[in-house]
Amino acid sequence: MKKLSLVFLGAPGAGKGTQATKICEKYNIPHISTGDILRANIKAGTPLGLQAKAIIDKGQLVPDEVVIGLMKDRLAQEDCQKGYLLDGFPRTIEQAKALDTFENVSMAINIAVNEDEVVERIAGRRMCTCGESYHISTYKADTCAKCGAKLYQRDDDKPETVKARLEVYNKQTAPLIEYYGNKNILYTVDGSQDINDVYASIVKVINDNN
Numbered sequence: 001m002k003k004l005s006l007v008f009l010g011a012p013g014a015g016k017g018t019q020a021t022k023i024c025e026k027y028n029i030p031h032i033s034t035g036d037i038l039r040a041n042i043k044a045g046t047p048l049g050l051q052a053k054a055i056i057d058k059g060q061l062v063p064d065e066v067v068i069g070l071m072k073d074r075l076a077q078e079d080c081q082k083g084y085l086l087d088g089f090p091r092t093i094e095q096a097k098a099l100d101t102f103e104n105v106s107m108a109i110n111i112a113v114n115e116d117e118v119v120e121r122i123a124g125r126r127m128c129t130c131g132e133s134y135h136i137s138t139y140k141a142d143t144c145a146k147c148g149a150k151l152y153q154r155d156d157d158k159p160e161t162v163k164a165r166l167e168v169y170n171k172q173t174a175p176l177i178e179y180y181g182n183k184n185i186l187y188t189v190d191g192s193q194d195i196n197d198v199y200a201s202i203v204k205v206i207n208d209n210n
Ligand code: AMP
Pocket: 012, 034, 035, 036, 038, 055, 056, 059, 060, 061, 062, 063, 064, 067, 087, 088, 089, 090, 091, 092, 095, 156, 165
């Protein structure tokens, strides 16, 4: 198999993070989520975190140059040399073009879910600082099954911010579907299926095409 340089596309709540965790485990590649990196910076109170918090809480995007610099450094690290999965980056055409200057993306996998469903999923999403996420309809405990920490709702998962995030997605991120389609490296899976079926669809796409 060639170097797996994967990009996950999909609206907020489509299941990118959940699937990324499973796919990275299977193919033994690092899961690189710009959202997780930014949230870790917020938690640690770094200058980047302070800058990012106000933007994230409004459902807007952190400036391109900030995330591009962050990802350029991250992708240059040793653990990325055999492949990686990008979750939440690129999120604009500008970011995708920048990524093309320092990396060769092998596949962009779009996890397609309709908007009503993502709204419902986000409303019930509960997170753990270890990266796990759950939905209140299927998980009733308030602590993480993996690490035992207390679960929380992301500030930007509250309804007033979700609307802004979906608008930003439709305007700034959805055009990436065409961008990668034009490069003939776009693969779409039906993200409305059960988690294990979405996972199986992604594995099939990767094994058939890489
Ligand atoms: P996520 O966890 O991917 O939903 O990201 C949470 C928030 O972090 C987004 O709503 C943005 O405010 C910010 N963010 C994450 N990735 C990016 C990116 N590639 N470009 C700009 N902002 C980002």
